[in-house]
Amino acid sequence: MESGHRMIQWVEIDRKAFLNNVGEFKKRLGRTALMAVIKANAYGHGLLPMARLAQEAGLGWLGVNNLEEGLVLRQAGFNQKILILGYTGLDQAKEVVQADLRSVVYNLESIRALARAARCLRKKAIVHLKIETGTNRQGIPGKKLGEIVRELKKLPEIEVEGVSSHFANIEDTTDDFYPKRQLANFLEAVNFLEKNGLVIPIKHLACSAAAILFPETYFDLARVGLGLYGLWSSRETLISCQQRGQEPLKLKPVLSWRTRVAQVKPVSSGSYVGYGCTYRTTRASKLAVIPVGYYDGYDRSLSNTAYVLIKGHRAQIRGRICMDFIMADVTDIPGVKLEDRVTLLGSDGQEKITAEQLASLAGTINYEIITRINPLVPRVIV
Template identity: 40%
Template structure:
C-alpha cells in the first residue's frame, strides 16, 4: 500500500457475507446488534461501523460512552448501547446524545433515580444469571423496578429500554447445561420486569448463543466476533463449520524494509537469542510489539512473503521484526508482507496466532494498534 509501512485492510464483502449468515439464523423480527466495542475488535471503530451501518445492522454495542459519542460525532444515527460501565457524572451526556446505558448496580441506579431531566435516559438493565460479572441478582429486580417507578413519579424521566444478560459458557456445545440454566433464570427475570408494566427489548445471545441456542434469540442478538469472520471457540467451529462459513474481515500487512545476508553462527536481535545454523538471507520489517505483534511470537511466529512462510528470527522488537527469507526467491525492499490474511495459496489466521501464543483470536485482533491505518477494500 503506497505511503504506508503497515496497514490493516477491512474487507467489505466479508462483512456483508458474515452479516447475511447471522441474518439467516434469526427471525425477521429479531434485531441484530453489531458489537463494535474495543475499536471494533481492532478493525477500526469508525471504518467497520460505517461499513456495516450501510449494509444493515440495527443497533451498535460499544464498551464505553467515549466510543458511543465518537460514533455519534461521525454521523451514526442508529441506536447505540454502552455495554460497559458509564461514569455517573457522564450519564446526562449519554442522555443528551441519545446513547443508551447499561445499569447493573444500585449505585448507578441511585444516581439515575435522583435526576430530573427533560431528556429521557434509556437504560438496559443487566441481570446476572450465572456469569457473576455485571448485573443485578434476579432477587433484586423487584426492588430495582420499584425504584424506577417511584423515580419517574418524581420526574426522573427514565425508561427500561432493554433487559439483558450474558452467557458464560455458550461457546462449548458439549456442555449446554449452564447456558440452559441461565436461559431459565433470564426468563424468570423477564416475567418480573414485565409484571411492573415495562416492555423492554430482551437480549441474551452473543455470537455463540446465536449459533447454538435459537431459543435464546429473544428480541435482539448481539454479534461481535462472528461479524469479523472468526469463531468464538474451536468447539463452536467444529460443531458448525460444515453448515456455515465465516469470512475473516481483517488482513494485516507490512513491507520488507531491508534485506541482508548473515553468516552462519550470527546472532539475531536483542540478546542474540537465536543463532543462525547456516548462512542466511534475512529481512527486516517495520512492525513490532508496539503495533500489536507481541514478543510471544519471538522465534516462533511466521509471516508470508511472496506466498511463502518466513519464520520470525530472534526477539520481536518494539518497532521491528527480523524474518528468515532464505527460501524466498527475489525478495526486495518494499515487498508486501502478510501478518494476518492470505497471500497466493497460503494464509495466516488470528486463530493460528492465538494457538502459538496460547491466547484467543479476540486478543490477537483487538491488540492491533489503533493508530495503524485501516482501509476499506
C-alpha cells in the first residue's frame, strides 16, 4: 500500500518466508504441480500481494473461493490458471467463462449453465468435477456420476480439465483411516469416469496436510493454502510427520500484524478498564490504548486473556476488546510512548505471538485467526 502517511495498522507479508515455504512444498511434491490457494483474501494475507508473490515464485495455479476473487485477479492482470473452489451461481456462468476462470462443478444445473454461457461466447467452459468422497460438502455422489458423464457427452462446450475431491479428517488427527477411505473412494470414482470414456488430464486431492504426509494423494496437482503461509494445519500434522520419520518442512510464518500506541494512560489502583468494567487494576498502572478491535478481526474472546508485544515485551490485555480498541497493561515496560509499535501477531525482539497461541486462547484454529483480519487493513510486502 502506498500512501503519504504512515499507517496506523498494517499486516506485514514476509516475502522471503513465502518463497521459502513454496520451495519446501515444491521439494516435497516433486513433479506434482503446486496451486497456491489464495481464497478468503489469501487467508487474510491479501489477495493481490499474495498473487504477486505466487507469480514471482513461478506458481501457475491459483485457487480462489468465488467469481469475485477471480475477477479481481484478472482485472489486476494475473493470467495464471485460476480455479474457483467454492460455489459459482448459475447466473455467474457467463462471467466465469468470459474471464477464463475454471470452476469446480458438482451438479447438472451448473454444468448446463456453463455450457450455455460457453455456446453464447463461442468459447469452452473449463471445469473440474468435484467428487463426493466423504466430506459431504461440495461433491458429486457416486450414484450421480453416470448421469453427469452422460450429460457431459452431450455438451462439447464443456472441457473437463480436472477431477478433484477434498479431505475431511486429515489435519487434526494422527489416524489416517478416513483419508485412506476417501482416497479409495476418489480412485473408484476416477476409475468409473475413465471407464466411461472421460479423459482426465488433472487429478487433484491434496491440501497442505496431505501434501506433507501422503505422497499417494499427490496426483497431478496439490492445492496448498495454510502451509504456504508458513503455518502447520495442526499439531497432529507435525506429530504425524515425525512419527513417519519424515523430515518436517521448514515452514516460516509469513504474516505479522502490527499497529501503534494511540494513548499512554496512567491510572490509579482500583480503576476499571473498558466496557463492562471487567478488569480492575490492583495497583497504580499504565495502560496503552491500541487502535485495533474486533472489527479488525481481533477476536473479542481474547478480552482479558491475550497479550500484545511492545518494545519486545508482553503487554497483557486488560478489559474487553472493543470494536476499534484494545487496552493493554504496560506498567512494567519502561518508556512506552505514543505511537510506539505494537505487535498483535508476529515477533518483536525475543518475543513472539503465533496464530496458534491466539487460536488456542480464542478456542479456534490458526486458519480462522488469520483469515478474519479485516481485508481493509493494508497489507505490506516486506
